[in-house]
Amino acid sequence: MLFLTRLGLVLGALALAFAVMLGGGLRQGLLALIGIGFGAILQGARFGFTTGWRNYIERRDPRGLWAQMLLIVLAATLTLPLLANSSNGELVGAVAPLTISLVLGAFLFGAAMQLADGCGSGTLYKAGAGAPMSVVVLPTFAIGSFIGASHQPAWIALGGLPPIDMLQLLGWPLALAVTAAGCGLVAWLVGQGARRHRARLEAAGQRIEWGSAKHWWIGAVLLAVLYLVHLVVAGQPWGIVYGIGLWGAKAATALGWNPAGDPFWGVAPHAQRLADPILADVTSVTNIGLIFGAFAASRWNGPARISVPPAKRLLVASIAGLVLGYSSRMAFGCNVGAFLDGIASASVHGWVWFAMAFAGSLIGVQLRQRVSSQAIGASSTQGAPA
Template identity: 50%
Template sequence: MKRLPLAVLMALFLGWLLWTVSLRQAALFAVGIGLGAVLAGKRFGFTTGWRMLIEDKDPSGVFGQLLLLALAAAMAMPLLGHFPELTAALGPPSISLLVGAFVFGLCMQIADGCGSGTLYKAGMGIPMNTAILPLFAIGSFLGSLHLGWWLDLGRAAPVGLVTVWGWDAALAATLAGLALVAAGVSLYCKRSNLQAGIAPKPLFVRKWVMGAVLLALLATANLLIAGQPWGVVYGFGLWAAKVANATGAVDLAHNWFWSQPGNAARLQETVLLDVTSITNIGILAGALWVSAGKPASAKPLTGTQWAVALTAGLVLGYSSRLAFGCNVGAMFSGISTGSIHGWIWVPLAFAGTIFGLRIRRRFGF
């Protein structure tokens, strides 16, 4: 489908949301379209940025992510400090988080996408990510069924720096932490490239910088409109949970996760009332619009590669629920709104990524 008729359909759906659902959900759908268009148009991939750093000693992708985190924190933390009705993306430090983050980092390299990456690449029609998306949703749902058990293994109360220190001190500490990471990444890449006898690669590249600025603005809009930070994974799990609940496949009334009041209410409501789901739908639409009329380019996979990728997609979904989010919900929204669990998530997921890249090379992806 070409862009013009697709844009008309998107506008009609937005108008229908405005008329039959709510102004908030229509606005979040529009924010989602913007997120999808930026992710797909700039190919702003969290998974790709980490892979570039490890395999090519190219820091530009990670520097784009660090810039995104800094800009988003600079906008989100003052808002959280002045408007208590807005919530941070808090998650409890726990065994669940440690295991989930490591496994997620491993699987996202094999599946070639985190939560947002899988979503926007599916919107672009890339076959592997399109096939992985429903498995990601099923895995996220399965993770929610077991989350209570995982948390019983050990957890601490969530810690929000804005609440504990105030927004100004929390922002200063966050920016300092990001600056330290940037210095370490820069030094690592410079030394590695010099040892290899090649010129150092630039820290900032236009597409990553533009992507960071636009995503930070859109994520802040999401926070203001939804009252909570940008997330992806919850919507996936909810979609699978609704199917399971409607078919009677699983009794969710006595499940620890789905019996909690907010989650139980969302099971009974239309998915269009869920803020994460409507943004996810917008991301799919925005990515589809960017790629409209263009054939999806992807290397053909062997049967073994398909089996490995689809398995990784299922485990990716499961681990994302244990880790309280993906690169968006846990890392980006966690760190930018002052949650300690976001800082714990990153090194565990990065360690998993190193192993994931070895498996990726082993199977020739």
């Protein structure tokens, strides 16, 4: 029976990629396969940005953040030389300005992702795995991202500094060295925090048992390889929220909304992407693949156990999803599009995003504890972190 289930999942994945290829072309089919890989790795390795941050904030467990830093350094090492030597704009990184909207948006995103129990990629893979919280968050995330994109030009107009692209300024070897040093510094700082915490607990006669983190290290390495493959095929780094916002815009258009005159969706190149099929959009097809990949990984060993959180917790999560989507467009992306892509592309905006989102998460974790205790625990698909 398990063999048949697995065969069905593999055939389903191939059928999905083939269907996307028929609808969007060969490149889109390849990107769907890459998305399936992303989803399978995220779910299989339980690789969660949100959980990694929360584990450090609540328990000073540094391993999730270490794995994320490893992922970023590997991604930068594999892709910065390619980006530097790319001609005709074949390959581009994720570079964005240092605006007021980036600072505010990243802070809000960091807080909301703790309440929604997932960031952009986390929401997608957990929704694919069937986690009720993320299934509820995804539609409001799409609405928020759609509206946030529409308001993005106004937020950018508030001002800020132009993009700082270290790849252009320093060349790839130095840009990579600065990026690796920055990640190393973060890893060292969180390690010091963990060491002090452990010493305090041991002085009080307590012991810390964290279990194995091998799956996170393997996940980081595999994600970095797929990150490289995605850049080579798509010409741009892996993204999440552009596609989710496009789904919201598509739905709004289907309900009668007219994008003409909209400062974002009504102008090039976004207006054309809205007119084109969803399967022609890069981030949409990797997102769809990611959802299926996570579903397949969660069912690989049989049916997943699901427990539904209380209605109040689901309501809070859905509202947080709205903020999550909106703020992700203020901040030029989520943990993938801004944090991973930005830093791995040697863009300073990625570091600003990380600092502000982590500050937001400090608040978000406190809010989450309060909401969860009131709603008697928030559970999701067994063992699936955000």
